[in-house]
Amino acid sequence: MQASSSTPSPWLARLAALATAILLWQVVVWSGWKPVWLLPSPLTVFLRLATLATEPAFYWAIFYTLVRAVSGYAMAVGIGVASALLMLRFRLLRTTVAGLLTGLQSMPSVIWFPLAILLFQLGEGAILFVVVLGAFPSIANGLLHSIDHIPPLWIRAGKMLGARGWSLVAHVYLPAAMPGFVGGLKQGWAFAWRSLMAGELLVIISDRPSIGTRLSFARELSDAPDLLAWMIVVLGIGMLVDGLLFSTIERRIRIKRGLFET
Amino acid sequence: MISPAVVLDHVQKTYGQGAQAHTALQSVSLEVPAGEFLCLLGASGCGKSTLLHLIAGLEPPTSGSVSVPAGGAAMMFQDPALFPWLSVADNIGFPLARKGLGATAQKARVQELLAMVNLDGWGHRQPHELSGGMRQRVALARALAQDARVLLMDEPFAALDAMMRDRLHDEIERVWRETGLTIVFVTHNVREAARLADRVIVLASHPGRIAGEFSVKLPRPRRIDAPEVAQLSRTITDSLRSVLRGNDDAS
Structure with missing residues (x-):
């Protein structure tokens, strides 16, 4: 990229921000605001993280959590896209349901857990239910809004060139909506990940010790270094998915379509 | 006699209803022989684009009929889209x-x-x-x-600079000769019409209707700056002026 030659490397800037955050944390520890067994220093926590990373159980926990995240998110994308397309097809549905969708989106997903537990007991079903409900409205809304912003000329050109019905949706509407839709997918992921973390803290499935389970155990045992180490894992996964997956997709789309200033 | 590729028979297009109704095209009848290069010329708001949309089948006429060959018509816009x-x-x-x-x-x-x-x-x-x-x-x-056997062009070169436009005129003329297509070309540029067309139809506005017709017999390829093309442009421009004056008197 041209931009990187004039401005400092983004990785360097990110590293500096991270170092500042860790320094602030260390300053709070030094101030003696809380005893060190409640608020351990960054070094203690990173050493614990390093120890955890040598155990297979560490990777199993991440694996269990990621499987839930990916399957819940995939379902949310499917339901979100399908409901957006239905609303696009049937105007009446959109005028009645669209407001409800925005309402759902603004609802904290933890609110769904009591109902989910009643319906599905303390199990995978309850977690999946809340993850899907938390994520799909953002995805559906994101797709609807990006479709609203497609230049009408592309649609007219698509029709002139022989795309009708489903073919028009698949070959014009969806690809044309993509740059905006990635934003909706990203927001959907953020909601899915939050709902999943809330779910894993509330619904403990003992034969599948996931990240949430490990966090709960750490709190019950008052093991602050363990707790903070797992929080760093949660932060790391969130940043990795956002920074590597979504930002890469976004960049690729923008470069391909000439949406970058050079 | 070559059979016509596009036929418009008393085509009327009205938008809106009641007091808000606005007639974009009034009783337009037109035949385009197969293989003809036809230019539709008119000021903005004369319904030239509406006319193309009707031939393209993008909109239905309010009354009258539009017929195009099987396989329909292809269309190009001012924006390449x-x-x-x-x-x-x-x-x-x-x-x-x-x-x-x-x-x-x-x-x-x-x-x-x-x-x-x-x-x-x-x-x-x-x-x-x-x-x-x-x-x-x-x-x-x-x-x-x-x-498709018919190509509709809606001011396709209006956004280009003059040099590029000249080159594309040569190009579209060559493609037209090689393919034998019927072309209906909408423009508000008189010289462009005189450069390209076999026949120029002048449209008047409010409501859009056919106001005049010029058959262009000049040999091809023509240069846009040739004296004959300039001469023809002047004749067409004069007729356009009288059409516009007629509009002003009416309103």
């Missing part, structure tokens, strides 16, 4: 893919069309990497890929 998510080759191949043409046949046809519009070797580029004139040539190739 290329799809930015597809390469140049895939843009041209778009109508072929919608018809279900196989990948190999599609690729061969796209190569032919790229050669026809002088864009050999540009197939793998993205539209944003091309100049305005090149994009409009891709749009032309994509319209030709539809394999």
Whole structure:
């Protein structure tokens, strides 16, 4: 990229921000605001993280959590896209349901857990239910809004060139909506990940010790270094998915379509 | 007698209803012989684009009838309207893919069309990497890929600079000769009409209707700055002026 030659490397800037955050944390520890067994220093926590990373159980926990995240998110994308397309097809549905969708989106997903537990007991079903409900409205809304912003000329050109019905949706509407839709997918992921973390803290499935389970155990045992180490894992996964997956997709789309200033 | 490719019979187009009703076209009857290069000339708001949309089948007429050959008409806009998510080759191949043409046949046809519009070797580029004139040539190739017998062009070169426009006039004339297409070309540029057309139809506005017709017998290829073309442009411009004056008197 041209931009990187004039401005400092983004990785360097990110590293500096991270170092500042860790320094602030260390300053709070030094101030003696809380005893060190409640608020351990960054070094203690990173050493614990390093120890955890040598155990297979560490990777199993991440694996269990990621499987839930990916399957819940995939379902949310499917339901979100399908409901957006239905609303696009049937105007009446959109005028009645669209407001409800925005309402759902603004609802904290933890609110769904009591109902989910009643319906599905303390199990995978309850977690999946809340993850899907938390994520799909953002995805559906994101797709609807990006479709609203497609230049009408592309649609007219698509029709002139022989795309009708489903073919028009698949070959014009969806690809044309993509740059905006990635934003909706990203927001959907953020909601899915939050709902999943809330779910894993509330619904403990003992034969599948996931990240949430490990966090709960750490709190019950008052093991602050363990707790903070797992929080760093949660932060790391969130940043990795956002920074590597979504930002890469976004960049690729923008470069391909000439949406970058050079 | 060559049979007409496009026939419009007392076509009327009205938007809105009651007091808000606005008549865009009033009783337009028109025959375009197969293989003719017809220019529709008029000031903005005379319904030229509406007329093209009706022939393209993008909108139905309020009354009257429109007939085009089987396979319909292809259309080009002032904006090339290329799809930015597809390469140049895939843009041209778009109508072929919608018809279900196989990948190999599609690729061969796209190569032919790229050669026809002088864009050999540009197939793998993205539209944003091309100049305005090149994009409009891709749009032309994509319209030709539809394999329709009628090509409708809605001020396709209005956004280009004069030099590029001259080159594209040569190009569209050559493509028209090679393919034997019937072309209906909308423009508000009198010289452009005199440069390209077999026949120029002048439209008046409010409501849009046919106000005059000029048959152009000048030999081809013509230069846009040739004295005969300038002479014809003057004649057409004079008639346009009287049409516009007529509008002002009416309102």
